[in-house]
Amino acid sequence: MAVKVLVVDDSSFFRRRVSEILEQDSDIQVIGFAVNGREAVDKARELKPDVITMDVEMPVLDGISAVKEIMAATPTPILMFSSLTRDGATATLDALDAGALDFLPKKFEDIARNNEEAIALLQNKVKEIGRRRISRFTRPLTSPRPASPTPATSTRTGGIVQPDRSFSRSTPAAPSPSSNVRASGKQYQVVAIGTSTGGPVALQTILTQLPANFPHPILLIQHMPAAFTPAFAARLNGLCKINVKEAQQGDRLMSGTAYLAPGGQQMLIEGRGSARTLRVFEDDSPRITYKPSVDVTFASAAKAFGGDVLAVVLTGMGADGRDGARMLKQVGATIWAQDEKTSVVYGMPQAVANAGLASENLALNDVATRLIRETGCG
Structure with missing residues (x-):
């Protein structure tokens, strides 16, 4: 069964480019597009994709906020696209904290040696995270970052969303x-x-x-x-x-x-x-x-x-x-x-x-x- 993808970006050029690359692989099917974060939240609920590719900077609702809403309502594997800048790095890390699974530079040729490698990199990442077929996640941790060091026996999360990679919304499993x-x-x-x-x-x-x-x-x-x-x-x-x-x-x-x-x-x-x-x-x-x-x-x-x-x-x-x-x-x-x-x-x-x-x-x-x-x- 093909991995179903929702492509989210305010640039029509980039939406088209990502779609064309993904659909070169017969195991991937682009099922929809969104032009901003608010539309992405709605389309995620409506289309139920296996993977969402998400831009960080968008109008109406930015990518980080969209990730938070999607992970709270319809948890889905999300691959972020961001710029290779200091601000882009910080925003991407924020998106991962919010629940996104992985990221690529928006110019993903920057980390590939040639066009073929860049195409394969995007396709493989989408297929790998899409295989998880996430249906449920643990709820995001909403407590603020601690102001002082916590005891060694506690878990420091800094407000990070801790998705249970067993994809169960139940309480944390007993220690293995x-x-x-x-x-x-x-x-x-x-x-x-x-x-x-x-x-x-x-x-x-x-x-x-x-x-x-x-x-x-x-x-x-x-x-x-x-x-x-x-x-x-x-x-x-x-x-x-x-x-x-x-x-x-x-x-x-x-x-x-x-x-x-x-x-x-x-x-x-x-x-x-x-x-x-x-x-x-x-x-x-x-x-x-x-x-x-x-x-x-x-x-x-x-x-x-x-x-x-x-x-x-x-x-x-x-x-x-x-x-x-x-x-x-x-x-x-x-x-x-x-x-x-x-x-x-x-x-x-x-x-x-x-x-x-x-x-x-x-x-x-x-x-x-x-x-x-x-x-x-x-």
């Missing part, structure tokens, strides 16, 4: 058996987390629960354009008790600090002992699709830390992270993967799990608890 697993007793020097589609919400869910005294540095590899990573790092830093920053060349790895790989660049670890620092560089290699790449950073962590790495692969399209996880596993590192039920897209964690590399498959809401217990800071 994995959340009660005892610590292995293994010693670590670094935690590395890789993710893509659905990653901003997943990372925020995990990192806001970690205590300020988290005992290791954390490497974050999120597939994201260069214009977005500074805003995302700043947002996380404002919400978390640990420090979060966009990684820079020469950063010294410090416990209780998370380093977000800059968009369009690779992040490696250099040095020995307590003098380990980050190498951040632009990568022009045509052989590496993702910049930043989970595989690249995981491989570097394997070389720098051997088996003293705890790596986590979260929701995302494709298989980035599998080869790096294999290298980590070969030197004795610990690999965890997010489970299918709570992943927006199960591609990346599934690739790791199917390769037999993950010692645990965790629900998203269990990851922080397990990290705290496993690293001994709880």
Whole structure:
């Protein structure tokens, strides 16, 4: 059955362009258009699409407000389009907070090497999030952002909409058996987390629960354009008790600090002992699709830390992270993967799990608890 799409944009040119690209794929059917956010809310209720593509800036009702209303009334997977600017990045992150599942730059050729790749990227994203066939979500969290740090045992959400990726509107599920697993007793020097589609919400869910005294540095590899990573790092830093920053060349790895790989660049670890620092560089290699790449950073962590790495692969399209996880596993590192039920897209964690590399498959809401217990800071 084809994925049914509602295209929302105030530009007739862009509506036509997106529609033409999507309908080149026989597994996608564009069933309607909307020219502003208010019309999008009405069309979502009337047409019941499997996916909505949504512009951020529109008249009458903007894209972020439209996402909030749609997720409250007729929850639907939403793919945002935004400009590659500071304001565009902030607005896109707000849309993800409101419940949108993924995003693309409005000029999506900016993150593709050619027109064919750009077309495939849009089509694949629509099909991946459309496969969820969302019918129900948990209700948005409406409490304001806390003014001061919350206890380590509570969940910091900063007002983020926390969609239950099992798509049940019921109360949160009881903790899974994995959340009660005892610590292995293994010693670590670094935690590395890789993710893509659905990653901003997943990372925020995990990192806001970690205590300020988290005992290791954390490497974050999120597939994201260069214009977005500074805003995302700043947002996380404002919400978390640990420090979060966009990684820079020469950063010294410090416990209780998370380093977000800059968009369009690779992040490696250099040095020995307590003098380990980050190498951040632009990568022009045509052989590496993702910049930043989970595989690249995981491989570097394997070389720098051997088996003293705890790596986590979260929701995302494709298989980035599998080869790096294999290298980590070969030197004795610990690999965890997010489970299918709570992943927006199960591609990346599934690739790791199917390769037999993950010692645990965790629900998203269990990851922080397990990290705290496993690293001994709880």
